[in-house]
Every structure is written in structure tokens, then in C-alpha cells.
Amino acid sequence: MPNKSSVPWAAVTGRGSGVLAVAVAALLASTVSGSSVAQVRQQAPETAPEQLSAQSLAATYGSKKGGKARNVIFIQGDGMGTAHRELMRLALKGQGGQLEMNKMQYTGLVATESADKKEAVTDSAAAATAYSAGVRTYNGAVGVDSNGKPVKNLLERARDAGKATGVVTTSQVTDASPAAFSAHVANRSDQSEIARQIIEETKVDVVLGGGEDWWFPAGNPGAWPDNPPKDPTEQSKGTKGNLVTRAQQLGYSYVR
Secondary structure (H helix, E strand, O other): OOOHHHOOEEEEOOOOOOOEOOOOOEOOOOOOOOOEEEOOOOOOOOOOHHHOOHHHHHHHOOOOOOOOOOOOOOOEOOOOOHHHHHHHHHHHOOOOOOOHHHHOOOOEEEOOOOOOOOOOOOOHHHHHHHHHHOOOOOOOOEOEOOOOOEOOOHHHHHHHOOOEOEEEEEEEOOOHHHHOOOOOEOOOOOHHHHHHHHHHOOOOOEEEEEOHHHOOEOOOOOOOOOOOOOOOOOOOOEOOOOHHHHHHHOOOEEEO
8 A cells, every 4th residue: 555645646726827837846855955956057147046036037047049938847856966966877877878967058056055053964944945945044944044934935936927836746745845845834844734835825736746644634534544554653634624625625626
């Protein structure tokens, strides 16, 4: 029987117009987030990430033919630093081979260390917040700064620019990495609140991922039975009511 936290589910709505503006994929399950590599122009503007709007991103990083980008897809490999990439290259392609991402014309590095003075290792919540909002924060913080104040993320900027938005992940959709693009909570463990914000506040158009336990209240097993033999401790534990029903009331379609 599949683990409930990894079972794919989707909330899809026709709300909004325009093209898919932001898609987030938490590809790996590591809790350590290091430097990542992105395709950027050689002469990138010296603008803080939090000051970049979806429109300015499209204008700045448009095609070589002078047109504007129609879609922006941000792919985040959780815990995937340069050392991890090199290991993948050697394992998959050998010493003389290259990963497709290594063949991109432009490459840049970004440091995502947290502002947590008590922690030497950055967790995925702080690192993802650095990616999504350009703000350093403490470990465990999702979409908020070191003082707990919400910071606007790329997905919200795209939404406010009139774009349709989506979050896609191989983990729970309420996990820290994707949540930094769709919610604002002081502690990453508040996953039911993250789920509520996704549909009621951020209003993400397309949500694909796992983690139904946080969407259904205790006593409502959802699509998968509580307390399965492989993990008797696993069960629905939502604290915000039946958020799947709430999503459907808001116009989402639930797919499993």
C-alpha cells in the first residue's frame, strides 16, 4: 500500500487567466539545501530578488530573438548543491559526459544559507524562502523573514501580474520547499495552515503533489486508509477542517 504522504493528488481550478507563471518542483528529499545553479543572463541586473516581478523577469530573460518569455518555470532540487550535481554527472554520464543542465549557456550561483545563528546547516524552509522571496531567514521559517513578517514570493508576484500559477512537487505539497512559494508560516510544521493558505489566500491555480494527511481532519482517512500495516502511526491529522471539501467549494477539482 502506498504511503499517504507520497500519493499524488491534485487540486485544479479554472480561476485566473494567462499562462502558467511559476511551477515549483521539490525533486529530492534532503533536508540540507546548498547552492543551486540557474540559467541567467551574463549581464544580470543588480536587483534584489524580492524586487523582481514576474513581468520584469519575463522582460529581462526573454528569448534571444527579442521576444518576451511566455512561461516561467522554477525548478528547485531540494538539497542539490554543486557537489550533488557533480555526483549525479559522474554516476549517470561518466567522466566525459554532461548533464543537460550543464549544457545551458548561462550559469549562476546563489547562496541560500539561513540567518539562524544557532544552526550551522540550513534547512529547506529557510533555503526555499531565500529562493522564493530573496530573503534570508531562520531555519523552519516558511515565507517569513527573521521577525516572522510575511515576505512576498515569486508565485504571488506572478499571480498579481495576472498570470495563472502552479505548484508541482514529488513531496507533500505542504512540505517546506514548495510551501515557501505558496504560504507564510512561522514554523514549517504548521502544514494544515499551509494547506489552507494555498487555496484561500495564495489561491494557487494548479496544485500537484502528496500529503493528504494534512488536508483531512482526524477520523477522516481520505483516499487512503489510516494506520496502514506498513506504518500504523500514519493517519489524517488536519487541524483546519476538511480542506479538500473546502477546496471544492472554492472551485477546485480534486483528482487522485
